[in-house]
Amino acid sequence: MRKTEYVYDEYYDAYICPQGQMLPYSTTTKEGYRQYFSNPMECQSCPLLSSCTQSMEHKKLIQRHVWEPYLEEADHLRHTQENKHIYAKRKESIERVFADAKEKHGMRWTTQEG
Structure with missing residues (x-):
C-alpha cells in the first residue's frame, strides 16, 4: 500500500492505516526523513498485511520528509x-524570456568542461 492510502494526523504526529x-x-534519519513504524503485534492479524508490507517482522514503515508540510x-x-x-x-511572460535567451543569446546549448 502506498503512503497516500494512510492518513497523517498532525495533532498526534502519526499516520493512521x-x-x-x-x-x-x-x-529522524540523517537525510531528514521522519520514520513512522506500525506495531508488528497488531499487523500480524491484519487482513491487509499482504498488500501493506513485505516485511518479515510484519512492520510497516512510512517516511515523511521534514519539509513535507511546506x-x-x-x-x-x-x-x-x-x-x-x-x-x-x-x-x-516567463516563457518568452527563456525563448529569447535561447534564440538571441546563444543559450540553446551549454558546454561542460570537466
Whole structure:
C-alpha cells in the first residue's frame, strides 16, 4: 500500500492505516526523513498485511520528509483560483524570456568542461 492510502494526523504526529492502527513517530534519519513504524503485534492479524508490507517482522514503515508540510502547502496553493490565473500568464511572460535567451543569446546549448 502506498503512503497516500494512510492518513497523517498532525495533532498526534502519526499516520493512521486503513484498518485504524496508528503508526507513531519513531526517529529522524540523517537525510531528514521522519520514520513512522506500525506495531508488528497488531499487523500480524491484519487482513491487509499482504498488500501493506513485505516485511518479515510484519512492520510497516512510512517516511515523511521534514519539509513535507511546506510541499503540501505549496501544492494546495497551486490549485487555488488566483494562482491558476497567474500561472496561465506564465506563457506570456516567463516563457518568452527563456525563448529569447535561447534564440538571441546563444543559450540553446551549454558546454561542460570537466
